[in-house]
Each structure stands twice: as structure tokens, then as C-alpha cells.
Amino acid sequence: MTQPPPPPNQPPGPPPGGFGAPQDPPPGGFGAPTPPPQQQPSYGYPQQPPAQPQYGYQQPPTQPQYGYPQQPPTQPQYGYPPQQQYPQAPPPSGGKKLSAQMQIIIAAAVAVVLIIGGGIWYAASGDGEETNNTAGGSSGSSQGKGGNGLGGGGKEKAPDNPKSQLAFQLPQPKVPDLTDMSGSWITDKAFVKTGVDSVVGYDLDKGSPVWTLPLPGQVCGTSRHVTADNKTAILFEATKRVGPRFYQPCTEVGVIDLGTGKLVWSAAVTGGTAGDQKVRFSEVTLSGTTVAAGGTDGGAAFDLANGNPRWKPEANAQQCYDMGYGGGEGLVAARKCGEYGSQYVVIQNLNPLTGAPISQYKMPAGVEYASIVSTKPLVVAADVGDAAGDGSGISDFFSLDEKTGKLKVKIAADAERYAASCRSTKVEACGRVVVGNGRIYLPTEEHEGSTGEYGDETNEIVSFDLATGKPTPEKADAGDRYTLVPLRMDGGNIIAYKAPPYDKGGQVVSIDGGTMKQTTLLENPSDEPVRDAETSFSENGSEYRYAAGRLFISQTLVSKPRESSSTDDKKYLVVAFRVAG
Known part of the structure; x- marks a missing residue:
């Protein structure tokens, strides 16, 4: 194919020194060699001072599963599924809880420091007046509502009675080895x-x-x-897995019709470091009429209608390759370049039809991987110099101008304070974070609630302005013993799942993106058998999909049954709830 031209207005120059741990030598990528752009200044909103010790466990990422940070395409069915998340290492636990009096003293002192430093730390309000739950929708501007003109315009409406009932349960299939079953969608049927x-x-x-x-x-x-x-893209293996390895390379790209269950087309490509062998992919996305897949062998793209290749991995002098792509309203590549031991990462906003770069931004030193949170507006997450230290894959968010590639602002995401997460080796696999209304919304870590009693941990959803990097004053409180997890945007509203305490059912809420006021869309039964089925799914390793009064929770990883497991220990692939009315 014709090689895409280098991005505009990028001064040439040699790549900087190596970052982090040694990596595998990169294969070739598609397109003409891209000269590394000059590093942009990457310091916006200042780092916030350290918060008090957190309580509860660290909530890591998994697959499409909480909220998709990206902007979903307009579609007649109900939204697109949120990204999956994968379990990550919990943060180190620390010390005894402070007395209520001591917490007040420390909170006052911290508040003074934060005000001076220009930051804001949201403590739990503990009022519990508003219910928190999740739902999803497209990010972007919303129809005016509230004092700041944000929020509203969502499709998900509150029912007369949000009380739900169990619709069905599907048992886990028997598998010979650990099997990834990520991927779920809701259509109108x-x-x-x-x-x-x-x-x-x-x-x-x-x-x-x-x-x-x-x-x-x-x-x-x-x-x-x-x-x-109702079309979407998948990757699959060319042959069935057999023992003892139970592994096959992931080489086939396909488009399926979610309405009819038909495989519209499937294709594979060769090239790059794969040579005459099929290129191996690790993730796939969709933008407009382009299907794009990436991995350590490089990236390739196909025509959505017929599977005809639009580009594929090709060798280049800079040893660049597309690790993966963010899709939705735009198509953005995370591209790794350079010699083994001195690699760097470039974010390229692409023309989806040709693969030619529209703009690019070179990530700062210390970035080995980058995740696309949203393509329009363009928001990237990265763990700079492994500073996060909690396995979340995020130390900072980068708000970029997709037309020029210039950095608007860098937002520090203190791992001890915020609970968003990305699977660092995947480009489009962030969870617990959504983008809309010119803001990025993310949950805080769990912390002690208003009662100060064991088991009353709670959290909030807060936001930052993507133009200034400053925190906004509004927040949504989960209320004592509940935890809010953003799933997706719905117009200018946030759809969120409200993880329950041990004696309650979970909820789904719609949160106005401007006022942060909450509306309950669904509330699950608190009966013990139903509650046990719902809470048998880990928030960090499951997919949560909500649309039109229905909530589906499904596993992403299925294990081989243990011989010693009890027959009473039921394992579910899917548990579904629907509003009773």
C-alpha cells in the first residue's frame, strides 16, 4: 500500500534514551518511518498532596467491564459494552484506623495544604441521601441542564419502580484450562x-x-x-486448543452481526516481523468503517464491509509498530519505536481510511505503554516511570489536542486516591473511568464512611476539567457501605454500578454529569440466594452491562473445575436482572 506521510509539523530528531525495564525487540509497523516529534511539555495541574491512609481493597481493572471510557457510536441498540478489566495487585495495607477526633484534625490540616496547593481532596460526605448506580452512554457534550450547563440528554430513564428481579443465570461451561471469555454486548433483542x-x-x-x-x-x-x-469486530484463533499447552496464536480478524449471529467476514494478514507467518494480534477496535487490530507484531486495518486490508505491518527504519488502537469517534494508535532498550511511545491520531497520521504526541520518558481512554476528546493514560506502584497502570492522564497533537494538560492520578485502572499492555482496556462533558470522571478509592464502623467503606465519583486539569467542585457520593463504579456515558450522564454491602443488592444509577445528582435506575433484591449470585462475581474480573432496565454481569475468565470443589459452590457465566415493572 502507499506509505502514509509523516505527521505535520514534527521536527526530526533522534529518539531519547531507553525507559524502564528492557522490552522485547519491536517488530516493524505499517507506514513510512515516522520521525519522533519533539517532546511536549507535560506538566499541567500540579500533583496533589498525599491523602490519608485508605481503607478497603484496591480495585483493579478487568475487561470491558466498567464503563467504557471511550465514546460509543450512535446505535439503535443499547450502547456499547464497557471495557474489560483485569485483576491487579492490591495496595499495601497500612496500620490502624485513626480515631474520629484525629481524622478531623488531619482532615483540617490536609484541607489547608490542598487549598494552598490548588488541589482538592474529596472526603466522604456520608450523608447517604442519594443513591449511586451505573449506566452508560456516549461521551461528549450534553444537552444543557443544571447551573453549569452540563449533564442530561441521556436515553436511560428511571422506571416507576426500580426494584428488579432475577431474570436468569447461566452456569459456567466446562473448560480444560483457564479460558478467556471476555466480550459481551446488549442489543434490543x-x-x-x-x-x-x-x-x-x-x-x-x-x-x-x-x-x-x-x-x-x-x-x-x-x-x-x-x-x-449491530456489527462489531472480534479476534479468534484459527484452530481449537489442544493439550498440554491449550494455546493457539490469535491471528484471525472478523466482523459479526450481533442481530443475526452471522460471521460477516474473517481475514488474516502477513508481514512485519511475522514475515510469511500470520500476524498475531492482541486486541481489536472499530472506528467508522475501519476495523483495526494491533499487537507486538504490529497493526493492521480492514474495511468493515468486506474485510479488504487497508494497511498491515511493514518494516521501517525506526523499528516502529502499532501496539494497538483506540476506536469510537476517532482512530488513535499507540505506537512503540526505537531500538531494544531505548524505545519510546508515540500517540498518533490517524485517518481511519488510510492510516496516515493527522497529528502525534510523543509520550514523556519513562512511559513503556499507553492506553487510549477516549479518542474524541483525546485522552491517554500512562504509568510514567512506574510511579503508580499499585498495578493500576495509571500515574497520569494526558489531555491532547487531536488536531495538532499538542498537550493541553497533564492530570496527576494519585494511585492512593483514585481507583481508575488500565491494563497497561493493552491500548484500549481501561476501566472505572469515563469521558464526557469536557471532563474525565473517575472514582476515589474506598475509605471509611461516616459511622467509622468496620465494613462501612464508601467512595465518590469526582471529575477533572480536560482543558485546565483542575478538579471540579461537584462529586457523587456512594453512601455508606456502597461503592460507585462508572461504566459508561449516556449523553451527558454517567451510568454507574453501585457495589453493595453484604446484606443488600447492587444498584445501577444515572448520575448527572454536571450536578452529579443521582437517579436510581435499578435496584437488585437483597434475598440471600440472589445476593450470593450477584456477589459471586468479582468487580475486578467481570463485565457489567446495563441498558433499558436490564443488568447483565458476566465472567471474563473461566477456570477448569477443581475436583475438590463442592457441588453447592455454583459458578455462573452470566447473571441477569431486569426491572420488575
Whole structure:
């Protein structure tokens, strides 16, 4: 193919020194060599001072599963699935809880420091007056509502009675080894979920299969984005897994129709460091009429309609390759370049039809991987110099101008304070963070609630302005013993899941993106059997999908059954709830 031109207005220059731990030698990428741009100044909003000791466990990422940070395409069905998250290492636990009096003294002192430093630390309000839950929607500007003109315009409406009932439960399939079953979507007629060498559409209310798409091998990647006519992209293996390794390379790219369960097309490419072998991919996304897949062999793109290649990995002098892409309203590549031991990462906003860079930004030294949180507005997350230290993959967010590639602002995300997370080796796999209304919304870590009693941990959802990097004054409180997890945007509103205490059912809420006031969309039963089914899913390793009064919780990883496991220890692939009315 014709090599794409280098990005505009980028001064040439040699790559900087190596960052972090040694990495595998990079394969070639598509396109003409891209001269590394001059590093932009990357310090916006100042680092906030350290917070008090946190309570509760660190909430790491998983797959499409909490909220998709990206902007979903407009579609007749109900949104696109949130990104998956993967379990990450919990933060070190620390010390005894402080007395109420001592906490007040410390909080007052910290507040003074933060005011002087220009930062804001949100303590739990503990009023518990508003209910917090999650739902999703597209990011971007919203219809005016509230004093600041933000929020509103969502499709998800509160029912007359948000009380829900269990719709169905699906048992986990038997697998010979640990199997990734990430990927789920909701249409107006089915809940679609990856299975063993298959993708299956289930009746929304009954859970019975309405269609099954058999595949030659296991699904090994899915896109969170869905077109207006229910098409999405997947990756799958060319043959079935066999022992003792139970592994096959992830080489096949395909588009499926979520309405009919048909495989529209499938394709594979060769090139780059893969040579005459098929290129291996690790993730796939969708933007407009382009399907793009990336990995350590480089990136390739295909025509959504017929699978014709638009570009594929090619050798280049800078040894650059596309690790992966962020999709949705735009198409953005995270590109790694340089010699082994001295590599650097470049973010390129691409023309989805040609792959030519529109703009690019060189990430600062100490960045080995980068994650695309949103393509429009363009927001990137990275762990600079492994500073996060908690496995979240995020030390800072970078708000970029997608037209010029210039840095607008860098927002520090203190790992002890905020609970967003990204799977660092994947480009489009962030969770617990969403973008809309010119803001980035993320949850705080759990901390002690208003009662000061054991088990009353809570948190908030807060936001930062993407133009200035400053925290906004509004916040949404989960209330004592609940924890808020943002899933996706719905117009100018945030759809969030409200993880429950041991004796309650979970909730889904819509949060106005301007006022942060909450509306309950769904509240699950607190009966013990139903509650046990809901809480059998780890928040860090499951997918949560909400649309039109229905909540689907599904596993992303299924293990081989243990011989010693009790028959009473039920394992579910999917648990579904729907508003009773």
C-alpha cells in the first residue's frame, strides 16, 4: 500500500534514551518511518498532596467491564459494552484506623495544604441521601441542564419502580484450562456473550440461546464499539486448543452481526516481523468503517464491509509498530519505536481510511505503554516511570489536542486516591473511568464512611476539567457501605454500578454529569440466594452491562473445575436482572 506521510509539523530528531525495564525487540509497523516529534511539555495541574491512609481493597481493572471510557457510536441498540478489566495487585495495607477526633484534625490540616496547593481532596460526605448506580452512554457534550450547563440528554430513564428481579443465570461451561471469555454486548433483542469456540446470543428475559455462532477456535479479542446496524469486530484463533499447552496464536480478524449471529467476514494478514507467518494480534477496535487490530507484531486495518486490508505491518527504519488502537469517534494508535532498550511511545491520531497520521504526541520518558481512554476528546493514560506502584497502570492522564497533537494538560492520578485502572499492555482496556462533558470522571478509592464502623467503606465519583486539569467542585457520593463504579456515558450522564454491602443488592444509577445528582435506575433484591449470585462475581474480573432496565454481569475468565470443589459452590457465566415493572 502507499506509505502514509509523516505527521505535520514534527521536527526530526533522534529518539531519547531507553525507559524502564528492557522490552522485547519491536517488530516493524505499517507506514513510512515516522520521525519522533519533539517532546511536549507535560506538566499541567500540579500533583496533589498525599491523602490519608485508605481503607478497603484496591480495585483493579478487568475487561470491558466498567464503563467504557471511550465514546460509543450512535446505535439503535443499547450502547456499547464497557471495557474489560483485569485483576491487579492490591495496595499495601497500612496500620490502624485513626480515631474520629484525629481524622478531623488531619482532615483540617490536609484541607489547608490542598487549598494552598490548588488541589482538592474529596472526603466522604456520608450523608447517604442519594443513591449511586451505573449506566452508560456516549461521551461528549450534553444537552444543557443544571447551573453549569452540563449533564442530561441521556436515553436511560428511571422506571416507576426500580426494584428488579432475577431474570436468569447461566452456569459456567466446562473448560480444560483457564479460558478467556471476555466480550459481551446488549442489543434490543439479545444479550451476546463469548463462549467456548463460539459467540452466543441469549434471550434478554429467558436466557435461552436465540443464535449460536460456532468458530474454528477460541475468541481472543473483542471490540467494545458497535455500529448502528449491530456489527462489531472480534479476534479468534484459527484452530481449537489442544493439550498440554491449550494455546493457539490469535491471528484471525472478523466482523459479526450481533442481530443475526452471522460471521460477516474473517481475514488474516502477513508481514512485519511475522514475515510469511500470520500476524498475531492482541486486541481489536472499530472506528467508522475501519476495523483495526494491533499487537507486538504490529497493526493492521480492514474495511468493515468486506474485510479488504487497508494497511498491515511493514518494516521501517525506526523499528516502529502499532501496539494497538483506540476506536469510537476517532482512530488513535499507540505506537512503540526505537531500538531494544531505548524505545519510546508515540500517540498518533490517524485517518481511519488510510492510516496516515493527522497529528502525534510523543509520550514523556519513562512511559513503556499507553492506553487510549477516549479518542474524541483525546485522552491517554500512562504509568510514567512506574510511579503508580499499585498495578493500576495509571500515574497520569494526558489531555491532547487531536488536531495538532499538542498537550493541553497533564492530570496527576494519585494511585492512593483514585481507583481508575488500565491494563497497561493493552491500548484500549481501561476501566472505572469515563469521558464526557469536557471532563474525565473517575472514582476515589474506598475509605471509611461516616459511622467509622468496620465494613462501612464508601467512595465518590469526582471529575477533572480536560482543558485546565483542575478538579471540579461537584462529586457523587456512594453512601455508606456502597461503592460507585462508572461504566459508561449516556449523553451527558454517567451510568454507574453501585457495589453493595453484604446484606443488600447492587444498584445501577444515572448520575448527572454536571450536578452529579443521582437517579436510581435499578435496584437488585437483597434475598440471600440472589445476593450470593450477584456477589459471586468479582468487580475486578467481570463485565457489567446495563441498558433499558436490564443488568447483565458476566465472567471474563473461566477456570477448569477443581475436583475438590463442592457441588453447592455454583459458578455462573452470566447473571441477569431486569426491572420488575
